[in-house]
Amino acid sequence: MNTGKAHKSGLRVVASHSSLWGRFLQGDRHAFAEIYEAHIDDLFHYGMHFCQEKERVKDCLQDLFQDLWSSRAHLSPNVLHIRYYLLSSLRRRLLRALRKDRRYQHRESWEAFEFEYTLPQENQLIINETIAEQKRLLHKALSSLTRRQREAIYLRFFQNLRYDEVAEIMSMQVDSVYNTISKAIGLLKKQLPLPLLLLLLGK
Amino acid sequence: MDEDFQDWVLHPGQQNLFWETWLQQHPEKESIVNDARQLVQGIRFRAFSLTAADKEQLWEAVWNGLEETAPTAPVTISRWKHAWKYAAVLLLGIALGAAWWGIQAARRGQTILSTYTRLGETKAVQLPDGSIVTLNADSRLLYAVSGNAREVWLDGEAFFQVKHTANAQQFVVHTYDNLNVEVLGTQFNVNSKGKNIVVVLQQGSILLNITAPRQEKAAALYLRPGEMLTYNRTDGDYSKRSVAADTYTSWHTGRLTMDDYTLHDAAAFMQQVFGKKLIVSDTTLYNDKVSGSMPIIYNPDTMMTQLGKVFRMQFNQRGDEVWIHKK
Incomplete structure (x- = not known):
């Protein structure tokens, strides 16, 4: 299982200059709108996977963007990765909101970071009979992952964050993030029968 | 997996020349890429x-919540602009695709990484070997280690600070033409x-490899510090001359060095970095020259104001076009 390693030695951004963030800091409303537009869908998507409550996610997002604008004078001009910055802020806000709400204590939601699977059209025509079984197996494999594994995979691959950023957001060591993700992928490989893998990889 | 690759997988209709070209040059990778594509699309x-x-x-x-502090009208955003993008970006598949791709690459002893910059943006990245590559705006970089060579594919502009490795591993920069740069x-x-x-x-020292389709233009030549090679991508002609290297490299430290700098040069700069087209009403203005240096500000408006001051001219922006008049 080498996936962790393959990405471990990834490209590390050591400096970057981008006009968008700078314009935003100078109070450019268009830049603010651009940032909102560019990230709102991903932030909402993450928020919903995190707590499955639309209104709560929307409230946190509203606060997040309001605070972002009103505190822009105090923000670092060197925010290299806006998406990371926003995601980690959203996660903190959601956690804070959930902790206040007693109903949510100790609730381990299996819906969090849930996968969906659809087979490509061409395959559906070819192998119709086995398809239900295949899907069931895949679903079983995917849902056997823990919430933490799913969240780490989600942040790393869906939101494209670097491993150290995922670690920072989830308050984990970078090494444990590698382990979590490679274990999850190893688990999938083990659970999926060869024909299914071949079906996935074939064509 | 990196965004670029996802994007290419998710929007096959949109030509992503970078990946297509790369695939053409590496036909053996096709099945891996197809596998990844299959997975990406499924889960x-x-x-x-x-x-x-x-x-x-x-x-x-x-904005309503901000009203007390910001009484002016909010900026409206367009509803549809990015809708198509997000509709499609709903995937984990990436994870498995990436994993599989990564596994395959690792099996072959390869690491493949990539990064890119948009207009108005530069980025310095550190490669796993410790080398630092500063990408200028609107450029793409792909990095692969295979066996004993470090290889990058560059589409755009970059400044390389290549680290010498203990085992003297070769570092090769490929362009998408018949020109490669080999260094230690x-x-x-x-x-x-x-x-x-x-x-x-x-x-330092570099070896340039020019592999022309027509044999007589193929060449390998060394460059010494302060030398510049210009290679014509259409006809494959090339020439070498001595220059003040700083003029060509200082952008990576955030400065624009102007040495007999003309409006023509400024136009090329604005086009390359911000995608802005400079249009001059009176073409004789193109010959005005200035010398000196100034910081590069990654904001097209500020940069234009600065350049306007330097050239003592009026810069008026209309969309992506900039009209220049004598003051």
Whole structure:
């Protein structure tokens, strides 16, 4: 299982200059709108996977963007990765909101970071009979992952964050993030029968 | 997996020349890429999305909440601009695709990484070997280690600070033309933005390999510090001359060095970095020259104001075009 390693030695951004963030800091409303537009869908998507409550996610997002604008004078001009910055802020806000709400204590939601699977059209025509079984197996494999594994995979691959950023957001060591993700992928490989893998990889 | 690759997988209709070209040069990778593509398309995270109305409402709520501090009218955003993008980006598949791709690459002892910059943006990245590559705006870089060579593919402009490795591993920069740069440890700039590919060596020594389809133009030549090679990508002609290397490389430290700098040069700069087209009403203005240096500000408006001052001219922007008049 080498996936962790393959990405471990990834490209590390050591400096970057981008006009968008700078314009935003100078109070450019268009830049603010651009940032909102560019990230709102991903932030909402993450928020919903995190707590499955639309209104709560929307409230946190509203606060997040309001605070972002009103505190822009105090923000670092060197925010290299806006998406990371926003995601980690959203996660903190959601956690804070959930902790206040007693109903949510100790609730381990299996819906969090849930996968969906659809087979490509061409395959559906070819192998119709086995398809239900295949899907069931895949679903079983995917849902056997823990919430933490799913969240780490989600942040790393869906939101494209670097491993150290995922670690920072989830308050984990970078090494444990590698382990979590490679274990999850190893688990999938083990659970999926060869024909299914071949079906996935074939064509 | 990196965004570029996802994007290419998810939007096959949109030509991503970078990946297509790369694939053409590496036909053996095709099955891996197809595998990844298959997976990427199959598995995804459950979709949650805000409707356009929700998004707008939320945006208004943000501004209403700010009203006391910011009494002016909010900026409106377009509803549809990015909709198609997000509709498609709902995937984990990436994870498995990436994993599989990664596994395959690892099996072959390879690491493949990539990064890119947009207009108005530069980025310095550190490669796993410790080398630092500064990408200028609107450029793409792919990095692979295979066996005993470190290889990068560059589309755009980059300044390389290549680290010499203990086992003297070769470092090769490929352009998407018949020009490769081979080095061990050194600092140089490669720009493949215009009709010429321009390589400028700041420090160390590099070997340029030109592999022309027609044998007589094929060549291998060394560059010494302060020398520049200009390679014409259309006809494969090339020439070498001595230059003040700093003029070509200082952008990576955030400065624009102007040495007999003309409006023509400024136009090329604005086009390359911000995608702005400079239009001059009176072409004789093109010959005005200035010398000196100034910081590069990654904001097209500020940069234009600065350049206007330097050239003592009026810069008026209309969309992506900039009209220049004598003051």
